[in-house]
Amino acid sequence: MFNNTLWFLNSILTTKKMLTIVAVLFGFAILNFISLSSTPSLNFTVLDFGIYSLIGYGQGYFSIIEFLRLLILNMFPVYIIGIVLSEDSFKNHMLGIRFKSIRKNFVNMQGAYFLFLSSYVIIYLILTFIVGGIFASTGITADFWEVLAEVAPDSLLNLSPILMIIIGGFLRILELMLLQMIFTVICVFSKSTIVSFLLVGGLHVLLLFDLGSFFPIGVSSIMRLLVLDNDYKTACLKALSLLSGSYLVGFSIIYFKSYKRLFL
DSSP states (O other), X not given: OHHHHHHHHHHHSOHHHHHHHHHHHHHHHHHHHHHHHTSTXXXXXXXXXXXXXXXXXXXXXXXXXXXXXXXXXXXXXXXXXXXXHHSHXXXXXXXXXXXXXXXXXXXXXXXXXXXHHHHHHHHHXXXXXXXXXXXXXXXXXXXXXXXHTTTSOHHHHTSOHHHHHHHHHHHHHHHHHHHHHHHHHHHHHHOOHHHHHHHHHHHGGGGGSOOOTTOOTTTTSHHHHHHHOSSHXXXXXXXXXXXXXXXXXXXXXXXIIIGGGTTO
């Protein structure tokens, strides 16, 4: 089981793919800094910058820069996974698996994806801290929190910035796991990674409309958590339940019903 998980993980974390991921995420960190520093006379610390990197996108409005930032950040790892699923080595590996072993290998594959997506978010936050450490203000400043207080409840402002970043990072991992699961389910039935990628990306367009607080796409964003509940901790628990529940629905569809269709 562990060997198969490593095989799936190694097929994703090649040197070329990892260098591409680091370059893209470093570019995002730079763009985030440019975006935040464009606010006149706003001072912010490294931790402030880390929180800003997880702000994400709200719902029911249109802001082209914020929307594209969330879309690309969410869909880039799904794109990497799609490339792996399209490679001949992956298809040959799956064809060599007996039907009764596909369920076990599906679990192994999901374990590898979790490790990959966790690494993706951690690298993103590390690069954010590096960029913030170079350019952000030193010492303690209240300017960033004064701006955040205009839209945030007191329960958010009373949280430790480090705790906010840890919670936000974990929820982002869960959201990416949900996105890859939706991608996998569509891929199983459509037999097309291109169709799957376009449909999963298209789901983000629904954020432009007010579909209610419990639409799972983008719910890990701090902007979404702010409207999910007045108490930030309760909002995080609701987001955790929503993302986990939605993921398990997709997992169950493949594991119990469609495992024989998995890339065969």
